[in-house]
Amino acid sequence: MPITPEQQAEIEAARGAPQATLRAVSPGMEAHLYRAHEVLDHGFIRVIDYMGDDAAIVQAARVSYGAGTKHVSNDEGLIRYLMRHWHSTPFEMCEIKLHVKLPVFVARQWIRHRTANVNEYSARYSILDREFYIPHPSQLAAQSTVNNQGRGAVLEGEEAARVLEILKSDAGRAYDNYEAMLSPEGPDGAPQQGLARELARMNLPMNIYTQWYWKVDLHNLFHFLRLRADAHAQYEIRVYADEICKVVADWVPLAFAAFEDYRMGGVNLSGKAMACLRRMLKGETVTQESSGMSKGEWREFMAAVG
Numbered sequence: 001m002p003i004t005p006e007q008q009a010e011i012e013a014a015r016g017a018p019q020a021t022l023r024a025v026s027p028g029m030e031a032h033l034y035r036a037h038e039v040l041d042h043g044f045i046r047v048i049d050y051m052g053d054d055a056a057i058v059q060a061a062r063v064s065y066g067a068g069t070k071h072v073s074n075d076e077g078l079i080r081y082l083m084r085h086w087h088s089t090p091f092e093m094c095e096i097k098l099h100v101k102l103p104v105f106v107a108r109q110w111i112r113h114r115t116a117n118v119n120e121y122s123a124r125y126s127i128l129d130r131e132f133y134i135p136h137p138s139q140l141a142a143q144s145t146v147n148n149q150g151r152g153a154v155l156e157g158e159e160a161a162r163v164l165e166i167l168k169s170d171a172g173r174a175y176d177n178y179e180a181m182l183s184p185e186g187p188d189g190a191p192q193q194g195l196a197r198e199l200a201r202m203n204l205p206m207n208i209y210t211q212w213y214w215k216v217d218l219h220n221l222f223h224f225l226r227l228r229a230d231a232h233a234q235y236e237i238r239v240y241a242d243e244i245c246k247v248v249a250d251w252v253p254l255a256f257a258a259f260e261d262y263r264m265g266g267v268n269l270s271g272k273a274m275a276c277l278r279r280m281l282k283g284e285t286v287t288q289e290s291s292g293m294s295k296g297e298w299r300e301f302m303a304a305v306g
């Protein structure tokens with residue numbers, strides 16, 4: 001269960017005590033504040049705090065005294081200009097702090113994004129919960145034959161059942177042993193010293209859940225989302241990124257729309273690719289051999305323009 005009834009009550013209590021503020025407020029983000037958005041079987045993301053809105057980006061770009069411009073269309077045009085020309089620092093003026101519950105193997109990919117502030121649940125101090133990510137059968141797939149870094153067809157029948165059983169029983173056994181090693185009681189009920197939490201955890205599998213607070217500015221969040229909400233990212237991190245995208249779309253709708261258009265929907269073309277495109281627009285037939293591009297570059301170029 002991602003959130004217990006007690007935790008849900010705490011969230012509702014926090015939402016039930018609003019305060020007047022002079023700070024910039026994003027109505028879209030206020031609707032998300034503190035609420036958990038479930039991801040995978042036990043995970044979630046929830047917004048703990050945020051700073052700024054679309055107007056704050058405009059305000060920083062103009063180094064102005066008040067809010068953004070008087071007209072939303074002006075703000076939109078400026079935000080799109082900033083995004084288009086990689087004028088990134090105004091986006092750094094907005095920040096978001098998330099509470100994330102995620103499997104450890106997802107956390108290992110996530111933590112590679114170094115431009116955030118992180119504080120993780122301490123398994124030296126506390127005992128981890130018996131919560132393991134077990135993929136939905138639709139995600140239990142074979143190694144891809146075309147992509148070394150991905151999955152292919154979904155496992156079926158007896159193999160799928162066997163794999164699921166291995167995942168569940170290994171996790172259960174590892175956790176039973178974790179508890180047994182920590183326990184002040186031995187197998188026969190006799191007192192034992194109990195292994196330190198910082199050591200007992202090393203036997204746990206990577207699908208156990210961890211939690212952290214993750215604070216990042218909007219520019220670096222967009223960089224994270226560009227890489228992790230992308231089809232090339234592993235499904236288990238992509239679903240977190242997709243959920244964050246929905247929140248960001250409500251928080252800073254103009255900036256998110258520009259990000260979707262220029263970063264998620266756009267492509268970077270190399271000098272060679274641009275030269276080919278110009279030749280093609282003039283009616284010339286260009287092939288991979290005459291393009292000057294490698295097979296891989298050509299394949300990606302055709303996928304982009306085709």
Ligand SMILES: Cc1cc2nc3c(=O)[nH]c(=O)nc-3n(C[C@H](O)[C@H](O)[C@H](O)COP(=O)(O)OP(=O)(O)OC[C@H]3O[C@@H](n4cnc5c(N)ncnc54)[C@H](O)[C@@H]3O)c2cc1C
Nearest residue numbers: 109111112113114115116149220223224227228232233234
């Ligand atoms: C599909 C996919 C596959 C991947 N496969 C692998 C893999 O096989 N093996 C692997 O190890 N990683 C892999 N990665 C991780 C990837 O190489 C990056 O580490 C990760 O995406 C974080 O990107 P980043 O460094 O740009 O982000 P951040 O750490 O958030 O940095 C943002 C930007 O800040 C700058 N920056 C931050 N820190 C430094 C620094 N110390 N020095 C210089 N510039 C800095 C860089 O410009 C960087 O782009 C993969 C990522 C993806 C999305």
